[in-house]
Amino acid sequence: MAEAQPIGSILLADCGTVMTKAVLIEQVGGRYRFVAHGTAPTAAESPWSDVASSIQHAVERISRIAGRDFFNESGRLISPEVSGRKGVDVFAATTSASRPLEVVIAGLVRDLSVASAERAAGGTYSLVKAVLASDGPGGRLSDEDRARVIRDAAPDVVCVAGGTEGGAGNPVLELVETATIACSLMKPETRPLLLYMGNSRLRRHVVDIVDDSAELRVTDNVRPTPAEENLLAAQEELDALYKRDKMSQLPGVQAVDGWSQVPLTSTAAAFSRLMQYLWHLGGDHSRGVIGVDVGAASTTLAAVFDGHPSLTVQSDLGSAFGGQRLLQERDTHPEPIVRWLPEAMSAGEVRAQLINKESHPVSIGQEPRQLWVEQAMAREAIQAARRVAQPGWRPGAAHAYSRLTPLCDTIVVRGGVLAHAPRPGQAALIVLDGLEPIGVSTLVLDRYGLAPALGNLAAVKPLAAVEALDNGGLVNLATVVAPVGQARPGDLVLKARVTYEDDSKFTIEVRYGDLEVLPLMPGQQAVIELRPLRHFDVGLGGPGKGGKRLVNGGLAGLIIDARGRPLCLADTAKERQLRMQQWIWDVGG
Amino acid sequence: MYYPSETQVTPLTNVHHRRMLPAPGEVVVRVADRVEPTQVVAYADIPSDFRIVPAARLLGVPVSRLARCMRVNLGDEIQRGQVIAKRRGPLGRSVKSPIDGTVRARVGGRILIEGQPTTVELRAYVYGTVTNVIAQSGVVIETIGAVIQGVWGSGGDSLGVLKCLVKGPDELLEGKAIDPSCQGSILIGGSGLDETVFERAQGLQLRGIVVGGLAPDLIPHVEESPFPVVVTEGIGTVPMSRPVFRLLTTHEGREASISGRAQSRWDIVRPEIIIPLPTEALPSTQAEPGRPLTVGAQVRIVRTPYMGTVGKVVALPDHARRIGTGARVRGAEVDIGQRAPIFVPLANLEFLR
Numbered sequence: 018m019a020e021a022q023p024i025g026s027i028l029l030a031d032c033g034t035v036m037t038k039a040v041l042i043e044q045v046g047g048r049y050r051f052v053a054h055g056t057a058p059t060a061a062e063s064p065w066s067d068v069a070s071s072i073q074h075a076v077e078r079i080s081r082i083a084g085r086d087f088f089n090e091s092g093r094l095i096s097p098e099v100s101g102r103k104g105v106d107v108f109a110a111t112t113s114a115s116r117p118l119e120v121v122i123a124g125l126v127r128d129l130s131v132a133s134a135e136r137a138a139g140g141t142y143s144l145v146k147a148v149l150a151s152d153g154p155g156g157r158l159s160d161e162d163r164a165r166v167i168r169d170a171a172p173d174v175v176c177v178a179g180g181t182e183g184g185a186g187n188p189v190l191e192l193v194e195t196a197t198i199a200c201s202l203m204k205p206e207t208r209p210l211l212l213y214m215g216n217s218r219l220r221r222h223v224v225d226i227v228d229d230s231a232e233l234r235v236t237d238n239v240r241p242t243p244a245e246e247n248l249l250a251a252q253e254e255l256d257a258l259y260k261r262d263k264m265s266q267l268p269g270v271q272a273v274d275g276w277s278q279v280p281l282t283s284t285a286a287a288f289s290r291l292m293q294y295l296w297h298l299g300g301d302h303s304r305g306v307i308g309v310d311v312g313a314a315s316t317t318l319a320a321v322f323d324g325h326p327s328l329t330v331q332s333d334l335g336s337a338f339g340g341q342r343l344l345q346e347r348d349t350h351p352e353p354i355v356r357w358l359p360e361a362m363s364a365g366e367v368r369a370q371l372i373n374k375e376s377h378p379v380s381i382g383q384e385p386r387q388l389w390v391e392q393a394m395a396r397e398a399i400q401a402a403r404r405v406a407q408p409g410w411r412p413g414a415a416h417a418y419s420r421l422t423p424l425c426d427t428i429v430v431r432g433g434v435l436a437h438a439p440r441p442g443q444a445a446l447i448v449l450d451g452l453e454p455i456g457v458s459t460l461v462l463d464r465y466g467l468a469p470a471l472g473n474l475a476a477v478k479p480l481a482a483v484e485a486l487d488n489g490g491l492v493n494l495a496t497v498v499a500p501v502g503q504a505r506p507g508d509l510v511l512k513a514r515v516t517y518e519d520d521s522k523f524t525i526e527v528r529y530g531d532l533e534v535l536p537l538m539p540g541q542q543a544v545i546e547l548r549p550l551r552h553f554d555v556g557l558g559g560p561g562k563g564g565k566r567l568v569n570g571g572l573a574g575l576i577i578d579a580r581g582r583p584l585c586l587a588d589t590a591k592e593r594q595l596r597m598q599q600w601i602w603d604v605g606g
Numbered sequence: 607m608y609y610p611s612e613t614q615v616t617p618l619t620n621v622h623h624r625r626m627l628p629a630p631g632e633v634v635v636r637v638a639d640r641v642e643p644t645q646v647v648a649y650a651d652i653p654s655d656f657r658i659v660p661a662a663r664l665l666g667v668p669v670s671r672l673a674r675c676m677r678v679n680l681g682d683e684i685q686r687g688q689v690i691a692k693r694r695g696p697l698g699r700s701v702k703s704p705i706d707g708t709v710r711a712r713v714g715g716r717i718l719i720e721g722q723p724t725t726v727e728l729r730a731y732v733y734g735t736v737t738n739v740i741a742q743s744g745v746v747i748e749t750i751g752a753v754i755q756g757v758w759g760s761g762g763d764s765l766g767v768l769k770c771l772v773k774g775p776d777e778l779l780e781g782k783a784i785d786p787s788c789q790g791s792i793l794i795g796g797s798g799l800d801e802t803v804f805e806r807a808q809g810l811q812l813r814g815i816v817v818g819g820l821a822p823d824l825i826p827h828v829e830e831s832p833f834p835v836v837v838t839e840g841i842g843t844v845p846m847s848r849p850v851f852r853l854l855t856t857h858e859g860r861e862a863s864i865s866g867r868a869q870s871r872w873d874i875v876r877p878e879i880i881i882p883l884p885t886e887a888l889p890s891t892q893a894e895p896g897r898p899l900t901v902g903a904q905v906r907i908v909r910t911p912y913m914g915t916v917g918k919v920v921a922l923p924d925h926a927r928r929i930g931t932g933a934r935v936r937g938a939e940v941d942i943g944q945r946a947p948i949f950v951p952l953a954n955l956e957f958l959r
Contacts, residue, residue, distance in 0.1 A: 034871075057608075057609060058610075058953075060609070070896075074607065116873070160658050161657065164656070164658065190714070191714075194713045194714040194716060197711075198716065201713065201718055203653075204629070204630055206630060207630060226713060226714055314871060338870075368822045368841070369822040369840075369842045372758060372822075372840070372841045373841055373842070373908075373909065373910075375870045377757070377909065377956070378870075379953050380909045380954045381909070381933070383909055383910070383911065383931065383950075383954065384910060385932075387909065388933075437933060438933075439931050
C-alpha cells in the first residue's frame, strides 16, 4: 500500500486462543489516536468455528461507541472507508489461535545443537513433543527406540541438528537415517516433514538418505560453531510451515485475510517486529528491549539486544493452560505454582483450579485464591520462557551478568492476566518475579492487547503505528530500579532521591530485601538520583556507580526492587507466603 | 453484545455424533446406513512392532553394496528367520529377519521390517443413521435424543442403563450405595463421589459414572478406572446443575451412551452422555447456537463460588463493577433464587443449550 494514500481510519484485531481484541484508530486533529476497543471470546471452536465472527463480535462494541459501521450486509469488512463513516481504510490482524506446529528435535549435544534447535522451534508457535539428544535424553536409546519415539509422537516436523561446520558427520547421518526410518513407519499422508539444520557439508548425503521417504527441507546450520548460533533460516522455515499447515487451517481465516491489505501475521512474529521497531526508536542502543506476552495458551518473549531480534514462544504454557504439567514436576523445589501463592493451598486445590480454568479458559477468578493461582501461573510461564530464551540472547553491551537478565530500557508486557490484573502493581510484580530485570527499566503495558497488530501495521504505515503507540496504545506501568549485589537482609544498599517536576523532593534509603514503591503517576516525570552502597550495581556504569536518570511515571509508580538477583524465595512455605503477602501489599495490594 | 460459550444440556435434539479413527483407516458404512452402538463403522491398522536390521554392518559390506545383497524387495511379506540379505559366494554371510512382517524400507545400510499391524475397530457407540462419511477418518452419526455435555472426563466410550443412586444433585455418591443391581449401569451421582466407589465398583462391570464434581485427590483413581467418568460442572465438590440432574434422572432406566473423552484445547472434545429416544418428532423451537446474552436468558455459572448454579439474567448493567478479586469487570445480574440477584462476570456465564 502506498504511504501517500490518505488513511483516516485503521481497525486492528488480534485473535488469541481465548479472546479476540479489536481497536479502532482514527486520525483526529492530524494525529492517529485510539478511539475505542472491544473484546469477544475467540470463536475458533463450535458452535461458530469461525474466527471472522469473533472479530465481528469484538467490533460490535466499537461500532456502538464510534458510530461507525464496519461490515456490509454479507458480513464482509468495508474497506477502504466510504462516506457515512462506513468501513475503515486499513485493517490489520494477527492471530495465535491456531494449533501449534508439533515437532520432534534430534541432535547431538544437548546444550549445543539441540538447545539451538529448540530455540529455532521456539521462534514460532510450536510444541516440542520429544527431544532426542545423543548425549542427553534419549542418548542411550537404541535406534529402534528413537524411531519409536518419533513415530509415537506423530509430529508435523522432525528437526535434525548437529555437527559444527566441517565437524561430526556419521553421528548426524545416523540421526537422519533414524528419522527417515521413523517416517517410513507412517502412512505417506501423515508423514512429518524432515527439516535438516545441521552440518551443511552433509546436505548431499542427507538428501540421498531421505530420498522420497519424507518431504525434506534444508536450512543453515543452527550451530555452526560451539560458540555461534544461527537461528534465522531455521526459524523462517518453521514459521512458514506454521503459516502453511496451521494458521491457514484456522476456521474463518481466509475471510479475515481477504479483508486485509496487510497480510495476516502470527501474533508472536508481529510482536517481535514491534520490539525491533521500539529498539530502533529508543535512544540507548547499548541496552535492550524485551516484550513479554502471557497469553492463555502460550507465552512469548520477544527481545532485541544490540539490534539482534530473538523470539521465543512457549506454546504449551500460558495463564490458563499447561499448569497441570508444571505441577507434575515434583523434583522442583519449592513446588511450581504453589511457591508463588500468598496463602496456604493444597496441591489438590491448585490442581482443581487449574482444571476448572482450562475447562473454561474465558472465565475469570472471582475470589482472591483463584486470582493468586492464575498470577502464579503467569510467573511460572515467564520464567519458563526466559530459561529457554536467555541462552540465545546476544546482549552485547547490555550483558552485565551472565546468569541475569541483560539491561533493558523498555519491557513491554501484554496478555489478559497482566492487562486485567485488579491492580497495576500486581501486573508489575508478576513481571518482576518472572523476568527479574536489573538496573533501571520502564515497564510498558499493552492495555488493549493490540501491540502485535501495531507491529503488523508498522510494516506498512509506520507513522500511524508510532502515533498510536504514543496516543494510548501503550501505557507506562512502572519504572523499575533493581540493584544487583549481595548483602544480608536489612542491610542498606541504595539511597535514592527523587526530584519531581514541581521541584519537590523525596529521599529514601532502601535495604536489601525491600520492595519500595514511590508515587509517580502516568504522564509525570521525575529525576531519580541513585547512590548504590556495598558495590551494588544499578546499571549506571558498574558496581557502586550511581547517577541521575530522568524517569517516567506509571500506573504502579516508581518501584525499587531490592529483593536481590537472582530472586531467592524463602525455604519454608509459611515464610514464602508471608513474603508474597508483603510484596503484594507493597505494590498496592 | 456478549456471546457466551455454550454447553449442550438438551432434552430432545438431533445429535450429530462424530466418531473418528485414531489413525487413517477404512470406513465400512455408507451415508444413510442405520447403525447400532456395538456395530463397527470403521477400522484402522495401527502399526505395531518393528525392527531395524543393520544389514550392511552385519554383512560387512559398504552401504553402497547392500542393494546388491538384498534377497527381498520393499513391500514383501516375510517370515521370521527368512534370509533378507546375503553376500555373494558359497560361504557369504547372510542376515535373517528377526520377526514376521513386511519389508518397509532400506535406509542407508539398514533394513526396516515392520511387524503385523494391530487392527483397531471403531464402533458406532450410538443408535442412529450415518449422515456423513469422512474418508479414511470416521463418520458422523445422527440420532434423536437427549444430550448432556460434561466439562471434564476420563476413559473411553461405553453403553449402559442410567441408574440414579442419590436423592438430589447436591448429595455425594457413596460406595455403600453400590450393589449388584448396578451391574451394567451408568451411575448418576450428585456433587461428587467418595473413594470407596472404586472398591465397590470392582467386579460389577459398571459402564460409567456421571457426577457434578470430583475431588481432585480422586482424579488418579478415576483415570485408572475401567469405565468412563463424566464430570458435569467442575473439579471440587460441586452440586450437579439442576437441569442436568433433572434430565438424567428423567431418563433413569433408559439405555445411554457415555464418553469420557475430553480435550480442552485444539479441536475441543467434550465428554458427553447421549440418551437415544424413540421419537421422530423434534420440538418446533430449538435454541440456535451462537446467541448473544440477553435479559431473560437462562445461564449457568462456571466458576466458584456459584459454580454449577443455574439462574436467569435479570439485568445487564452498562458499567463494570468490582468483584471479589478487586478487578472491575462487566457482568450480569443473575437471579439464582436468592433474596436478591447476584452479580456475575460475563466471562463466567454460559448458555445451556
